[in-house]
Amino acid sequence: MRSKWDFNFVKASKYCFTFSIVITLLGAIMLGVLGLNYGVDFSAGSNVDISVNKPVAQGDVEQFLQEQGFEKIPPIIVGADRVTIRFPEVLNDQQEHKLKEDFSAKFDAGASYEVNTVDVEMAKELQRNALIAVLLASVGIIIYVSIRFEWRFAIAAIVSLLHVAFFVISIFSVFRLEVNLPFIIAILTIIGYAINDTVVIFDRIRENLRFAKIKGRDDLVKLVNRSVSQSMTRSVNTVLTVLFVAVCLFVFGSESIRLFSLAMVIGLICGAYSSIFIASPLWVLLKDKQKPKAKTAAKATT
Incomplete structure (x- = not known):
């Protein structure tokens, strides 16, 4: 055939x-x-997903992180309604709370957060x-x-x-x-x-x-x-x-x-x-x- x-x-x-x-x-x-x-799944660190109600510029997020005291800017992905920040280190409760509070105050009071943390082991x-x-x-x-x-x-x-x-x-x-x-x-x-x-x-x-x-x-x-x-x-x-x-x-x-x-x-x-x-x-x-x-x-x- x-x-x-x-x-x-x-x-x-x-x-x-x-x-x-x-x-x-x-x-x-x-x-x-x-x-x-x-990614965070295979390396220790914290992955912060932020749902926003209005557009946020990546440059503004980088400047915000510098103001937070992060000398090395972690990888950032900015979408139309979402900002993802991957921290190579694990955020403690105080850092996480301050990040959420300051981000909401500066960019969007109605922002919602999802934080995934993976330790070394x-x-x-x-x-x-x-x-x-x-x-x-x-x-x-x-x-x-x-x-x-x-x-x-x-x-x-x-x-x-x-x-x-x-x-x-x-x-x-x-x-x-x-x-x-x-x-x-x-x-x-x-x-x-x-x-x-x-x-x-x-x-x-x-x-x-x-x-x-x-x-x-x-x-x-x-x-x-x-x-x-x-x-x-x-x-x-x-x-x-x-x-x-x-x-x-x-x-x-x-x-x-x-x-x-x-x-x-x-x-x-x-x-x-x-x-x-x-x-x-x-x-x-x-x-x-x-x-x-x-x-x-x-x-x-x-």
Whole structure:
């Protein structure tokens, strides 16, 4: 069965592998040099969200904090009806009370406040739990794909997923975007969508394998190209549907979910690319290494 997506995906993957390796190395270097810009969830401090009834200029907030005695101005996000201040240190009760009282007196008497404080031990525990969550998700995917398909599919799938997750993390590191709990949720959600795309393609490969006569690598390449082509319409439609929602959330959503939406947008695009140009061609490489062994064993039996 021919598809309108008639393209040699395996051949193109040579360039995609090179591109992905370069991006991965650059990402590793940037992470080693810059690290991640952890939010309050993963670093000790206090996050103050202030809902205001009238616009407040960021410069005025910075001047206000200087008047409060903060020598180093903490990160500030100013929206139409919300001001978010992330203090790298934990505010005590006296500092918190004075901040609220003085802000209301200077900017908006009707302002409401939400203060989230994370101490050092809690921040370390959240970091550890986030890493465990990603590792457990990866192990679960390996087990699931190995049972449903075979171990070569599992290795190709997990390499593809780790590539997606690492790419998003690298982007956030390079541009110093804040990493918090919603970001971890976005990573796990992206992994879920990416594995769905990958499993759809792998399932088509498995179905086509039942009726194919594989004599060499060229037959494997043709089979994978045909399988990806047959799955392309479904994969593209699924990604575009979710991508449209993620873009709308990023453009029209509040400040609190903007970085979550951005991570979703980047991850969905990278996930679609990785499922098509990384996972399936990688399976071809792993499967092709099996062929000589099978032939040698057949000759020995003869």
